[in-house]
Amino acid sequence: MSNVIELDHVTKRYDRFELRDISLPIKEGYITGLIGPNGAGKTSLIKLMMGLIYPDQGNILMFGQNNQQDQAVVKARIGYVSDESFYYENMTVKQMKSIIAPFYPGWNNDTYVKFQELFKLPPGKKIKDLSKGMKIKFSLAIALSHGADLLIMDEPTSGLDPIFRREMLELLSEHIQDEKKSILFSTHNTTDLDRIADYIAFINEGRIIFNEMKESLGERYLLVKGGKELLDRDVRRWFVGLRENGLGFEGLISNRAEGERYFRDTAVCEMPTLEEIMYYTVKGSEAHV
Numbered sequence: 001m002s003n004v005i006e007l008d009h010v011t012k013r014y015d016r017f018e019l020r021d022i023s024l025p026i027k028e029g030y031i032t033g034l035i036g037p038n039g040a041g042k043t044s045l046i047k048l049m050m051g052l053i054y055p056d057q058g059n060i061l062m063f064g065q066n067n068q069q070d071q072a073v074v075k076a077r078i079g080y081v082s083d084e085s086f087y088y089e090n091m092t093v094k095q096m097k098s099i100i101a102p103f104y105p106g107w108n109n110d111t112y113v114k115f116q117e118l119f120k121l122p123p124g125k126k127i128k129d130l131s132k133g134m135k136i137k138f139s140l141a142i143a144l145s146h147g148a149d150l151l152i153m154d155e156p157t158s159g160l161d162p163i164f165r166r167e168m169l170e171l172l173s174e175h176i177q178d179e180k181k182s183i184l185f186s187t188h189n190t191t192d193l194d195r196i197a198d199y200i201a202f203i204n205e206g207r208i209i210f211n212e213m214k215e216s217l218g219e220r221y222l223l224v225k226g227g228k229e230l231l232d233r234d235v236r237r238w239f240v241g242l243r244e245n246g247l248g249f250e251g252l253i254s255n256r257a258e259g260e261r262y263f264r265d266t267a268v269c270e271m272p273t274l275e276e277i278m279y280y281t282v283k284g285s286e287a288h289v
């Protein structure tokens with residue numbers, strides 16, 4: 001199985017933040033959700049892939065090609081959706097579309113018209129007068145109209161109402177039916193991932209915590225709820241994150257087999273939700289600062 005994106009030991013430093021030695025393969029033909037709390041580094045990671053910022057160290061391959069040396073070829077195959085607008089604010093939707101379309105050899109105007117109607121995009125409205133959700137819809141219509149092999153989307157669902165949010169996720173699932181297409185999107189929202197993601201890449205404080213098939217996460221982690229008397233210093237070390245109150249605790253263990261062996265008869269063992277995995281991982285990393 002080949003990788004549509006491959007980050008190889010990529011480091012990017014800012015004054016107070018670092019994406020540290022990131023090696024991240026994104027699988028071709030699947031939907032990967034990039035998730036992490038505010039400030040985890042999701043947008044920076046996406047900008048690195050898009051060649052909008054440059055790594056201090058490491059290599060980035062898109063479709064097996066270097067994303068800087070082969071920039072034009074690579075970019076023509078990517079549909080990029082972000083709420084940071086790269087459009088001319090004073091142009092209308094129609095004018096902007098006419099400027100963008102010729103850049104893409106695979107542009108299909110019938111497809112664009114179909115999405116323009118579906119998304120109720122007002123052709124005569126200026127870009128600056130579009131709502132945040134409308135801008136995202138416009139970006140998405142463009143991305144879906146030039147036959148992109150890879151959609152990269154930075155929080156595409158964040159400005160959308162719940163109805164369109166759901167419709168959009170369905171649309172993305174349909175898009176991926178074409179076996180060679182791939183999607184990477186960042187989100188804060190675990191329900192987006194529950195609905196459509198095949199793979200989940202979780203980033204926290206500039207590091208990749210995991211990049212795994214959604215199904216296999218449940219086999220790896222264990223959520224344990226029990227009485228405080230079960231916790232001693234050694235046992236505490238097994239927990240990625242732990243929440244305690246007067247009598248009891250609830251916590252996440254990353255080695256499911258070991259956790260089950262110890263807690264099976266004395267505590268409640270459950271398969272964690274994605275949200276619980278995120279919550280305890282972030283909580284645990286804060287506790288260790």
Ligand SMILES: Nc1ncnc2c1ncn2[C@@H]1O[C@H](COP(=O)(O)OP(=O)(O)OP(=O)(O)O)[C@@H](O)[C@H]1O
Pocket residue numbers: 014015016017036037038039040041042043044045
């Ligand atoms: N140009 C820059 N110069 C300095 N620091 C930056 C720059 N761009 C981003 N950062 C810092 O890098 C960190 C990661 O930011 P980034 O936008 O990648 O996170 P994110 O996961 O997308 O967050 P959010 O979910 O809030 O959008 C933040 O602490 C941010 O302040």
